[in-house]
Amino acid sequence: MTMRILLVEDDATTLKYVADGFTAQKYQVDSATDGQEGLTLAKHNQYDLLILDRMLPKLDGLTLLSALRTSGNKTPVLILSALSHVDERVKGLRAGGDDYMTKPFAFAELLVRAEKLAQRNVVEPAATDIEVGSLKMELLTRKVTLDDSELMLQPKEFQLLKYLMEHPNQVISRTLLFEAVWDYHFDPRTNVIDVHIAKLRRKFEELGHGELIETVRGAGYRLCKRH
Amino acid sequence: MLVLSLYRQLVIEQQNQVDKHLAAEMQRYQQLALTVNRRSFAAQIRAADPKTALIAWRNSVDMVGALTFLPENMPQLPETRDFPIFTGGPDKLHILTGGLVITRYGPVLIATRTDQLAALIEKFINAAFWAVAFTLGLTLALGYIFSKAILRRLVEYNRLSEQIEAGHYETRLPVSESQDEFDMLARQFNLVLDTLEQNLRAVRGVTDNIAHDLRTPLSHLRIGIELLSQKPTAELADATAELLEELDHCLGTFDAMLSLTRIEEGQQMLDLQPVSLQQICQDLFEMAEVIAESRDQVLKISLEDDIQVNGDKYLLFQALFNLVDNAIKYSPDGATISIIQQGKHIQISDNGPGIIDEDKERVFDRLVRLDPSRHYKGTGLGLSMVKAILSRHKATISLHDNNPGLLVSIHFK
Numbered sequence: 001m002t003m004r005i006l007l008v009e010d011d012a013t014t015l016k017y018v019a020d021g022f023t024a025q026k027y028q029v030d031s032a033t034d035g036q037e038g039l040t041l042a043k044h045n046q047y048d049l050l051i052l053d054r055m056l057p058k059l060d061g062l063t064l065l066s067a068l069r070t071s072g073n074k075t076p077v078l079i080l081s082a083l084s085h086v087d088e089r090v091k092g093l094r095a096g097g098d099d100y101m102t103k104p105f106a107f108a109e110l111l112v113r114a115e116k117l118a119q120r121n122v123v124e125p126a127a128t129d130i131e132v133g134s135l136k137m138e139l140l141t142r143k144v145t146l147d148d149s150e151l152m153l154q155p156k157e158f159q160l161l162k163y164l165m166e167h168p169n170q171v172i173s174r175t176l177l178f179e180a181v182w183d184y185h186f187d188p189r190t191n192v193i194d195v196h197i198a199k200l201r202r203k204f205e206e207l208g209h210g211e212l213i214e215t216v217r218g219a220g221y222r223l224c225k226r227h
Numbered sequence: 228m229l230v231l232s233l234y235r236q237l238v239i240e241q242q243n244q245v246d247k248h249l250a251a252e253m254q255r256y257q258q259l260a261l262t263v264n265r266r267s268f269a270a271q272i273r274a275a276d277p278k279t280a281l282i283a284w285r286n287s288v289d290m291v292g293a294l295t296f297l298p299e300n301m302p303q304l305p306e307t308r309d310f311p312i313f314t315g316g317p318d319k320l321h322i323l324t325g326g327l328v329i330t331r332y333g334p335v336l337i338a339t340r341t342d343q344l345a346a347l348i349e350k351f352i353n354a355a356f357w358a359v360a361f362t363l364g365l366t367l368a369l370g371y372i373f374s375k376a377i378l379r380r381l382v383e384y385n386r387l388s389e390q391i392e393a394g395h396y397e398t399r400l401p402v403s404e405s406q407d408e409f410d411m412l413a414r415q416f417n418l419v420l421d422t423l424e425q426n427l428r429a430v431r432g433v434t435d436n437i438a439h440d441l442r443t444p445l446s447h448l449r450i451g452i453e454l455l456s457q458k459p460t461a462e463l464a465d466a467t468a469e470l471l472e473e474l475d476h477c478l479g480t481f482d483a484m485l486s487l488t489r490i491e492e493g494q495q496m497l498d499l500q501p502v503s504l505q506q507i508c509q510d511l512f513e514m515a516e517v518i519a520e521s522r523d524q525v526l527k528i529s530l531e532d533d534i535q536v537n538g539d540k541y542l543l544f545q546a547l548f549n550l551v552d553n554a555i556k557y558s559p560d561g562a563t564i565s566i567i568q569q570g571k572h573i574q575i576s577d578n579g580p581g582i583i584d585e586d587k588e589r590v591f592d593r594l595v596r597l598d599p600s601r602h603y604k605g606t607g608l609g610l611s612m613v614k615a616i617l618s619r620h621k622a623t624i625s626l627h628d629n630n631p632g633l634l635v636s637i638h639f640k
Contacts, residue, residue: 195521217468
């Protein structure tokens with residue numbers, strides 16, 4: 001079943017960029033250009049995810065969100081905002097948002113976050129193993145093997161690799177990786193992720209598969225499936 | 228009130244004197260009636276000095292003494308009653324106070340003039356009226372003079388605030404030596420102006436900084452985009468990625484400037500919660516360890532006596548991480564960096580090049596970078612942000628020599 005997304009955004013360029021991106025991924029996208037219309041659509045349809053701009057004409061994004069939550073609607077909501085400050089993030093999450101992204105953003109990151117939120121609604125039996133090509137991860141025993149040879153990973157490396165394996169062939173930004181590993185929300189402006197990835201890649205290289213983790217300049221990292 | 232009580236006292240005093248006087252006269256005539264015969268009694272009454280008391284006695288047929296009649300219903304002394312009499316003089320009507328005394332020869336009226344008292348009261352009221360009038364006049368005059376002075380100051384304040392409105396934000400209201408309410412008001416107003424001017428300067432600073440520090444990367448971007456169309460297809464992806472990186476750096480600087488101003492000016496609300504300094508240092512260590520490792524540096528940690536502070540976990544972590552990251556970045560490969568937490572005290576030290584004394588204060592200023600070659604990537608806002616975050620948490624930061632290297636000392640209250 002295809003996922004239905006409601007996008008409430010008044011800026012035409014952003015709206016098109018995001019809507020086209022999701023449509024290309026075979027999502028069904030409805031859109032509204034003001035808060036009032038967005039609230040009406042959200043109340044009368046069943047969506048898997050709501051992507052909400054913070055500042056909207058007629059009805060402000062946070063007000064829309066509060067109104068929706070008050071009416072008992074539990075659809076996951078991702079807030080998009082040009083206001084990047086920490087307190088804005090806090091406000092957004094307190095108003096009932098599930099995630100928050102600041103503009104400008106890369107669609108790849110929005111997609112990862114959106115999928116994560118939308119899937120949260122689908123009750124799936126928790127997977128115990130993840131497999132990407134010849135790379136296998138056993139979540140319970142924390143055992144990772146590549147071509148049946150075991151990789152010895154540090155806890156942080158394990159978490160990073162798990163996140164990459166959950167989103168194979170997708171470009172994952174440093175911010176996403178940072179959030180996956182550490183419980184601190186800020187732009188670290190540091191190469192801490194790169195250093196971890198470098199260590200991880202070195203371990204892959206020892207088994208002759210350094211190419212599995214690809215660096216995408218200006219965007220982040222990608223775990224390749226082709227192997 | 229004062230005038231009233233004075234008046235009452237005066238009246239009571241006067242009445243007491245009249246009563247005493249009448250009582251003395253009463254005794255005198257009672258004695259006289261006992262000791263002399265009727266004729267001498269009449270003679271005595273006739274000879275009585277009217278200044279002392281007015282005496283009247285009805286001698287069988289005619290009246291003897293100062294009065295030509297005996298008023299009706301006079302009480303017996305010591306009780307008295309006021310009664311009017313007519314005389315031929317200029318003040319025709321007089322008020323007398325008196326009473327009867329019963330003697331062997333019949334009732335004798337003893338009275339005294341009390342219209343002096345009335346005159347006195349009148350004088351008193353007159354004086355009081357003038358006193359009140361004078362006080363009132365003086366008050367009005369002084370008030371007028373004072374209000375003129377106050378008005379002059381208000382007019383001056385008004386003129387100055389118009390000047391401020393017109394954009395002369397350096398204007399201050401004059402504060403005189405007298406330390407009165409107006410000076411207090413002026414001083415408070417000046418304080419408000421100080422804060423506003425400071426904020427204004429900060430905003431102006433941000434605008435200048437943005438103009439200065441973002442112009443260069445933006446012009447790089449412009450050049451890059453212009454050149455994109457001439458690139459061979461194979462290089463296109465790389466060139467675009469490079470531009471994206473530059474753009475992200477630009478945006479990062481822009482965001483940092485805005486957040487810095489908001490934190491410095493206290494506009495950003497803190498997400499306060501109890502934060503364990505030990506936990507935050509431990510997290511710091513875990514995150515930074517791998518970076519240090521990649522440069523063969525040793526990162527050490529020592530924790531002692533955990534303390535909980537009420538703070539914004541993310542901001543505090545960001546500030547402390549910035550310091551550790553700096554220590555790693557600016558120390559050579561193989562250096563040792565330590566994080567020491569001891570109660571409310573956190574020390575981050577390295578054995579890198581350190582900072583010379585002259586620069587120890589300056590490094591906290593915006594956009595100050597001690598590395599002139601700009602070899603290390605940074606916004607020049609890191610330490611300003613660290614200081615702003617720490618001062619919002621009422622923590623102090625100071626830089627010291629580690630001989631060799633830098634020692635950053637942070638103290639929470």
